[in-house]
Amino acid sequence: MEFLSSCEEMAALVQDAIEDLAGRPAGGEVVGMGADGTPTKKIDLVAEDCIVSYLEDHPLCRTLISEEAGIVSMKGDAGTIFLDPVDGTFNAVAGIPFYALSLAYAEHGRVEKAFVKNLAIGETFTAVRGKGSFMDGSPIRVSATSHLDRSAMSIYGRKFDPRRMTPLGQKIRRWRLLGASALELCYLGCGRIDGFIDLRGTLRVTDAAGGMLVCTEAGGVVSDLEGSPLFFPDEVTIGKCMVATNGTLHGKVIEYLR
Structure with missing residues (x-):
């Protein structure tokens, strides 16, 4: 079937x-x-x-x-x-x-x-x-947003300070906590938000697998906090951090987090 x-x-x-x-x-x-x-x-x-x-x-x-x-x-x-x-x-x-x-x-x-x-x-x-x-x-396709100060991000993690500026002098415009990671990655995929960032280290393969494919097939980019490819083990007790964006913003977000 x-x-x-x-x-x-x-x-x-x-x-x-x-x-x-x-x-x-x-x-x-x-x-x-x-x-x-x-x-x-x-x-x-x-x-x-x-x-x-x-x-x-x-x-x-x-x-x-x-x-x-x-x-x-x-x-x-x-x-x-x-x-x-x-x-x-x-x-x-x-x-x-x-x-x-x-x-x-x-x-x-x-x-x-x-x-x-x-x-x-x-x-x-x-x-x-x-x-x-x-x-x-x-x-569906990810957004074309290219400036952080025009972006909307779903962001989890205490290390994130929405008041902080990047070296380019930009701040993330809007941030949201919607409470369902798979759906948030899909919202990224269809352009409703421009990024999904989870700094908690608790995302598991079951949380992320479906939404990641929707996001990347729609033109988005998913990585770890350093910008490297993100891989999940087939083990639900192991959590990871994630940065997912529309691609255009990815390098800026990685730099923002450093």
């Missing part, structure tokens, strides 16, 4: 399953400890169980790597799926309409296809390596 069409089916299952948990305190009930070392909320577990059950009946991959369950062996012949069942759990529980299902399919250590769906409003981002990125089926 084709991966992206299967993702639509999984998203529909998740939306139905969490309908009574989104925007309600019950969704935030802690029901255990995830493989990533953080508390598992009920809404996360319910969403993940939907995906695991679907993949047991539809052998799309050999391995599933998810925030809560960790590494799970599946019945497929090949491939790995990286899953964040609810990207932006706090938003989902609080009723803030910015949370998503994120799925990425990889072969031989490289993500080939990505699917990120805002479960609150239904907006869907997809990407296929070498074939571009799309929002609800229409091609």
Whole structure:
């Protein structure tokens, strides 16, 4: 079965399953400890169980790597799926309409296809390596913003000082904390923001895999804090920092952070 069409089916299952948990305190009930070392909320577990059950009946991959369950062996012949069942759990529980299902399919250590769906409003981002990125089926592209003092960035980390100027005398114009990394990378991909910076060292492969492909296939650039290629291990307990931009601003942002 084709991966992206299967993702639509999984998203529909998740939306139905969490309908009574989104925007309600019950969704935030802690029901255990995830493989990533953080508390598992009920809404996360319910969403993940939907995906695991679907993949047991539809052998799309050999391995599933998810925030809560960790590494799970599946019945497929090949491939790995990286899953964040609810990207932006706090938003989902609080009723803030910015949370998503994120799925990425990889072969031989490289993500080939990505699917990120805002479960609150239904907006869907997809990407296929070498074939571009799309929002609800229409091609998307990063912004053309070339000056930091005209940019809007999603930025996480205490080291960031929005008042600081670069050597060029520019400050980042606007900064946002939206609370769902996969969706924020997709917003970068479609030009709604110009960059996503996470300095906390807590981004894991499940958080980033889907959104990274959407971003890069839309013309964006993703790196570590030094501007080098960013690689995530297949391990949900290991976090990384990330700089992602529209490409035009990337060198300026790296310089800004030094």
